[in-house]
Amino acid sequence: MDILEDGFRARRQLLKLASAMMLPSGLVACSSEKKSESLVVGGLPVTCNLTLPVACAAKAADSAAAKQPAQPLGFEYSKYSGFPELKESLMAGRIQAAYVLAPMVMDLVSSNIPVKVVSLGHRSGAVIMVRTDAGYKHFRDLQGKRVAIPSRFAVDLLFLRKMLLAEGMSIKDVELVEMPPPDMPAALYAKAIDAYCTGEPFGAAAQMAGYATPLRMTRNEWPNYICCVLTVREDLIAKNRQAVQDLVNYVQAAGTWMDADPAHRDRAIAIAATKKYFNQDPKILKFVMTNPSDRVTYGDLRIIPKEFDELMQMSLDAGTLKKPVQFSQYVDDSFFKAVRPVAITL
Amino acid sequence: MTRSRILELAAAALATVVLWAMFAPVSAGSREQLFEIPAGTYARRAAGDKVEILPAEIRLTLGVKDVLVLRNLDKVPQTFGPVLIMPGQSFKMPFGVAGDVQFECTAHASGHMRIVVDPAPDAGWRRLAWRARTAMQWLNTSKT
Numbered sequence: 001m002d003i004l005e006d007g008f009r010a011r012r013q014l015l016k017l018a019s020a021m022m023l024p025s026g027l028v029a030c031s032s033e034k035k036s037e038s039l040v041v042g043g044l045p046v047t048c049n050l051t052l053p054v055a056c057a058a059k060a061a062d063s064a065a066a067k068q069p070a071q072p073l074g075f076e077y078s079k080y081s082g083f084p085e086l087k088e089s090l091m092a093g094r095i096q097a098a099y100v101l102a103p104m105v106m107d108l109v110s111s112n113i114p115v116k117v118v119s120l121g122h123r124s125g126a127v128i129m130v131r132t133d134a135g136y137k138h139f140r141d142l143q144g145k146r147v148a149i150p151s152r153f154a155v156d157l158l159f160l161r162k163m164l165l166a167e168g169m170s171i172k173d174v175e176l177v178e179m180p181p182p183d184m185p186a187a188l189y190a191k192a193i194d195a196y197c198t199g200e201p202f203g204a205a206a207q208m209a210g211y212a213t214p215l216r217m218t219r220n221e222w223p224n225y226i227c228c229v230l231t232v233r234e235d236l237i238a239k240n241r242q243a244v245q246d247l248v249n250y251v252q253a254a255g256t257w258m259d260a261d262p263a264h265r266d267r268a269i270a271i272a273a274t275k276k277y278f279n280q281d282p283k284i285l286k287f288v289m290t291n292p293s294d295r296v297t298y299g300d301l302r303i304i305p306k307e308f309d310e311l312m313q314m315s316l317d318a319g320t321l322k323k324p325v326q327f328s329q330y331v332d333d334s335f336f337k338a339v340r341p342v343a344i345t346l
Numbered sequence: 347m348t349r350s351r352i353l354e355l356a357a358a359a360l361a362t363v364v365l366w367a368m369f370a371p372v373s374a375g376s377r378e379q380l381f382e383i384p385a386g387t388y389a390r391r392a393a394g395d396k397v398e399i400l401p402a403e404i405r406l407t408l409g410v411k412d413v414l415v416l417r418n419l420d421k422v423p424q425t426f427g428p429v430l431i432m433p434g435q436s437f438k439m440p441f442g443v444a445g446d447v448q449f450e451c452t453a454h455a456s457g458h459m460r461i462v463v464d465p466a467p468d469a470g471w472r473r474l475a476w477r478a479r480t481a482m483q484w485l486n487t488s489k490t
Contacts, residue, residue, distance in 0.1 A: 187392075189422045190421075208430070
């Protein structure tokens with residue numbers, strides 16, 4: 001019986017295939033014309049970027065409720081596995097907008113790449129992890145020890161430098177090791193390194209497993225820490241200012257919404273964990289977002305020139321930036337100043 | 347027996363095989379596809395050995411083999427996506443939608459694992475194609 005039913009299904013499939021093949025090409029062209037255009041925004045599947053899937057989903061929900069194509073443009077999330085690829089896409093103009101590391105934007109602008117920061121995406125979210133059984137409480141305990149960082153150009157390094165400086169130490173007092181963040185928990189477990197400094201969820205994952213503990217977290221030490229910022233190409237600003245403003249409106253609203261109620265964070269996790277966005281285990285995202293709840297914050301996405309100047313100076317001191325860049329060269333805060341409230345209905 | 351008779355019989359046999367491959371129900375004992383990360387993986391990678399332990403691309407099929415199981419036999423945790431699989435632990439990820447996804451995976455020299463989830467092999471051409479691919483995979487595996 002199953003075989004007979006399967007046979008009929010197969011025949012239907014063949015008929016469908018034959019009809020599809022017979023479709024005039026003009027009809028196919030018409031259907032693609034109806035497809036609405038979207039503003040593709042690149043990002044990494046990390047909790048620092050969580051306002052992006054929320055903004056995309058909120059915009060899509062609003063368009064669906066209005067039963068009309070998104071105006072002026074819908075937002076489409078494009079997942080990248082690393083900052084180098086993301087930076088390359090933005091430089092080449094394959095994408096017009098992305099969540100990029102703030103010092104990376106400064107570096108791009110100093111190399112005459114026409115991009116501008118238009119909004120913050122989060123604050124805080126980095127950790128320095130050590131083994132639980134090591135008993136380290138201070139950076140003095142890490143004198144001469146091996147500390148892993150994602151790269152010498154990562155903002156995490158600035159966090160490490162700041163923490164060392166606070167205890168009268170310098171980067172020369174530790175041995176820096178560069179490694180991809182996913183490798184760090186295993187390296188710490190194997191005692192190949194003594195500490196690692198990176199963004200979540202790689203700290204939370206090891207803490208959840210029980211063998212690592214945070215030595216310092218940006219939430220305590222540097223609560224206004226800026227890592228990923230919404231950056232757009234200047235040609236997009238010139239061509240479609242309204243779309244950039246709309247994106248900034250939604251990102252800012254997503255941040256406020258996520259910090260307004262723990263239930264909103266749960267909803268944000270459920271959205272971000274789906275295949276369309278991060279494609280991650282929601283349990284881990286939930287852990288990162290709740291241990292403690294302000295490990296990463298989204299509510300204060302103000303653009304404050306003094307903070308960017310400080311970050312620029314730290315990048316210069318660290319050697320990750322070769323020459324000073326003025327705030328107005330790499331930030332366009334007019335969109336932030338003109339933000340209009342958007343109701344997030346997710 | 348004439349030559350044409352032999353050809354007729356061969357054609358009939360081929361048609362029977364094709365029909366069977368197109369319509370015979372697919373049966374799979376367990377829907378889990380197990381991959382093991384052997385002991386010493388981390389040590390080999392730390393020593394600069396780029397040898398791939400797991401396939402760079404894993405193919406799953408909805409309704410047949412659609413639950414990925416990773417077992418960590420190594421002496422250190424391995425990261426799969428944002429999940430840390432502790433030594434001796436297994437991690438199961440059931441897939442419910444066909445697609446092509448990439449995960450960070452420390453058991454790979456590239457640091458990435460690609461998982462292609464094929465749609466369920468419905469009766470007809472899709473099931474025939476699935477059986478042909480499975481047979482090819484089996485042949486390739488037996489050769490090595």
